[in-house]
Amino acid sequence: MRPASAVAPLLLAAAMVAAFPRGASAAEASPGPATARQVADVTRGLQSQPGFIDVWRDTTKGRVLLSVGVLEQPFLLVSSLPYALGSNDVGLDRAQSGEMRMVHFEKHGGKLFLVQENTAYVANSADRDERAAVRESFSNSVLWSGDILASDNQRHVVDFSSFLLADRHGIAARLAGAKQGSYAVDLSRSAVLAGEAKAFPDNVELESLLTFAGPGQGDFVRQVGADPASLSMRQRISMVRLPKLENAGGWQPRVYHPYSGGFDTSYFDFATPLASSIDVHWQVRHKLEKTDPAAAVSTVRKPIVYYVDRGAPEPVRSALIEGASWWASAFEKAGFKDAYRVELLPEGVDAQDIRYNVITWVHRATRGWSYGNALTDPRTGQILRGAVTLGSQRVRQDILIAEALLAPYGSNAPADRAKLAEQMALARLRQLAAHEVGHTLGFAHNFAASRMGNGSVMDYPHPILKLNAQGEVDLSNAYGVGVGPWDDYIVNYIYGDFGHGAQEAAALAQLRAGARAAGLLYSSDQDARAPGASHPDGVLWDFGPDTLKTWDQLGAVRQRALQTFSTDVLPDARQIGELEARLVPVYLLQRYQGEAVARLIGGGEFDYTSAGDVKAGIAKAGVRVTPAAVQRQAISRLTDALRAEYLALPPNVLDVLTPPAVGYERNREYFLTRMDSVADALSITEAGAAQTLGFLLDAGRLNRLAWQHARDAQQPGVPELLSQLLDKTWRRAAIPASVTGGEAVQLSANWVVLDSVLGLLGTGKLHPQVAAEVRQSAVELAQWLQKNPGKGTTAASRQQAASHIVAYLKDPQSVKLRSGWPVPPGAPI
Template structure:
């Protein structure tokens, strides 16, 4: 720059307004003048004119807990961004670097619980922490630092964009110009701070689910709530997690553990509950556990939810805690997102879906800070639909008694649901084996107990039990009781002696799971007996199925949605049968419990006779006699009226809008084939038979299935379209078999045997008359696949309408 240009530039700068003004005020008082103050755990100021929230940070490097939630949400079960949904509980701290404040999340998964600072630091330096935010210091005095926290609140702390992307709804990001901090909702209390912002996420808006629910799918406006919580005091006594406790755990890897000890340290999740008089004797508590029900739940739902959630009070009484658990209606005007409240939220979505219970805990100890229950409001309507489909209460004259029975069944289920989800927030896991003892636990998934009355009608009077069960009493005692380690061991021994088994999610949810008692949506102690009982009810329900299952004001196209749960009535009991095939029992335990005789080690195979009976019954469901619908039902089914449309609650159709009987058959056959041709199950069959030739093996599986499908005689003409029905099922079976061979999940020897069985089937099919097109085509299909798998395009499994949650 030339000297004259330099002089000119400096002259222009001097003339600029405020060029030589003094620095802005640097004291807290000057920066917060005329702003509304909220003293508390972290002092805050509301700046409604500028749309800001200012915080005063005093405790640098002091950890606290932070949690996000969604007061206003998306409303899509498929995406999973629900009203009241909580995020992850994080351990964070503020740090000062120069003239900026950083918010840092600690890595709580890897620690050193040691008095030696160098040992602690060695672990902290080995695993990455995370800087979540940083902001300029606006003012400081006496160790207090004023910051504008608005940019943190306006960022996607809850992971909304990631959830939208994971559910294939497209790429979304926060539009800051259409987002705003909500200072009027900022609140500070002695132990927590509650902050909120309106976030608008912009995206292409092409995803199916966002288009289904949003006012404008390209502009999704939600609210994000942030809770900042003081760490609990040191009075809480953490309880070591035991695998047979029936509870949830949290933990970390402790690199300060003695060399002979496990690095994996786990604590039981539970609320703080202390007796005023310590000991085994019953006593009042210092502070009860209180849950609050969403005021948005209408009657009669509200009363049912309050009643069901309160069932837990009896279990706490039995464990020696007087008046320790209460459920009340949320006070009018209270903020349901305030971390001080354990809340049961009544949540609406566009479709029915799951309910959830989240226990939000201190990751260091497992102490539950907040229980957050999400109850999907449409589930109760599905329960009523199922009841109406079985009772057919809408004849010409109507039957108010049956209509009332349907509603009462649904409300009974709601009571159980409230108890179940609250149970999760108390620290209790699922126990899918509890149904073996009738009303064993509300932590199981219950199927309605159906009865066939002497007059042929279906009875639902006692579809669901009331109150918590023996397993629930046990888990409250084991997780909350003031018991020594020896007393806890004795408690487990008594539970085992009483026949209580415990099987949770990891051994119950997959199609190929092996534990015969880890069953979702089943009932009864004997899977074979319950299968036969439900089979008789299914036959009766299909024979009596008519327009009387549908209220008079509904369009006739809805009749198919009511057929689905009747046609697939045995879907969960079919899974129970499948667990017997290649199944084996085992216990969750410790080495000490096994040595003391309180538990058993190893896997105990299901007896061969039970396996063979289950295999025969499941194979029967692949026959036309089971799969074909009665002619009068086929003649009843009507396409949806104009303005209505089919959805996933219907069977798929390849016949435009009309009911597709073959797709229904394929769905039923696919359900069974998915269980029978599961790689884990087939591998277990191979091994069990190799170890004990008396157990069924792969050959038994193929023989039973093929005798009911490809190798069976012609289906009797008494069934509507029986031959077409059977051929549809046959092809579903063959496709499932080839997908199994193609999945690379079988042991080599098991695959070799199955390939030989397939080759033998192809040779048998080749001998059929040339006019038998399906058998000839199937033979060629198998041979081409075995010769060159890449030359054959395998069909995917037919879609099955959703069943759970029922």
């Protein structure tokens, strides 16, 4: 994933940053006013840590003193969590990095002030007054102030402890945002860890123990806290020297392009020429310089090195090193020899030291997302540190999915089948390591790369599943190996050495043209995550060049896996209630490909590009609508997934599902049940129907569908979609007797359909004419139900459904619609 803490845009300063003086004067004077006392008097007996900013450790009193020698010169400040909460839902992970800020010290009277600069608005001008005009137009923020304890030769000593004892990482806000209650730092149970303070030539590392007092009633803190009313974590504060800005012949920032495949850092520059945009964007990337700039392939002055957490066990550790190392080949192709490598973190090294790029193996109470943060100097986009967080439970989820598909624990199962599950999970872990490191190298998601098979590790990969010649589930090649063609392109585009100015711009344009010609598609987060997103290629977790063929392929795998589902999916030592948790990924196997099918409905392709590339014929402007025939096939596939034949569980599954054993309980990985502890086939049906309808009946999708039909009558419209949906659910003929519980299953799905359709009218997101078409479809359904009352259980539901529709259309406030049918989590896989 893209880093959870986006780096704020910072000032592109013209001046070089001066070093902070080191050391303390040996001279002493008698005590006087704080600003007149000498440094030696205040720091006597304390442990000295000379560096970027001199630090004195006062372990006796639990204080950290700083000596500030240069005022009003910016540096970078960032927080992190060496010890954290362990809850994926709250999102406070071990080694998590916070927001990077640019700050400086100011002196006013007898105090020093730490000021955060407002760096979203700048003037990169040689004119001091022009720069000042922008600086004075926007507010800075004072983060802290402290009394000056001593001054000597323009150096000022302050006790920085109160800064370290404040919540600088936003822990309390994160807890409140997760609805865990109001927490605040309890100073009586918090401490500055003076013995952990370190100073180096370019960075200072300071740490504190913070205890947060709160109500302790939230589910997530109760799950992970030793005492949920008293949460103790460690906060690291890193103070980092800004990199020197290069002269014209050195390493330069690279202008961001939407088709680069990378991240950008940006700010508003009011000093740009009047005809130019003030919105300036730089490409985010590590500083990488050839030792021989004239050579096509050269070694580099300083390689990019990533270190793997020593806490990762084998075989995980080796998989992480192997997968993260895949990027080396792309750097080699881009002309950088031995420029990138991955190693095990040396023993004793502080993994939170901001000088190291680290891949951290993080434990949480539940499975959750992994992510990579690129901490940058946003004046130029230069990456200062890569910080990767990999959740340890994801690999176990992959094993669970594989075991549920293979049923490897039966007496007749081949001896190596269980090993296949672990092999698949490690293959996924290699890809995950490469993916998250990619973010810290400056690379964005590309969810369209799955159209090219193993097109990019920056896509989210669904395991490639198929049936072999014997009709058995085959996952031997579930995940790709190595980086793909898109990855080679983005490394070359973002890091390649092409000179400067017009020469560089021409080379990059040629790269973009070549990538387009090779069919390298690109679609990222903003066009992929919304349920109603329109780009048919920008889909998370899909695979294959043909969405509909992959849907059918996965459907065959799902059917086979349900037919063979048994107690053989569980190792002998596991409690029998876990069968239902393993049913979830099998029953919902097509959930991600279903989203891909929905993208074809009201879908349209478009390019990330610039006006210049469009004019040059490199890319196209506008939206290219999905062909009508393809849209109709997609509608047919998804509406079929709401029929009892698809949603009903076979007897071999129903007959083995068992409530959790004593000492265990249901959790979020199970389906909801309204039958106490017993598995609820009707709630399972509702979850399956809700999964499909959430994408099919998105308001934005219906609005696009209506507009496409208005422009071209050959395209399907909203009435056609709703007619097919209702024909296959409420208006369908009797369900075959061969479908177990078929009538009850279909009625459960029907009610989800009805409330979903009516719920569209209350969203306020439909255009009025589209809402009119939805309303008319509901009216026609009510009339049909009244004319076709049916028999038995079906008759009762039809009668109530007709009344339900009439009452809702007359007075929506008088009818409570059901919504938000719980679907067990799928991602991340």
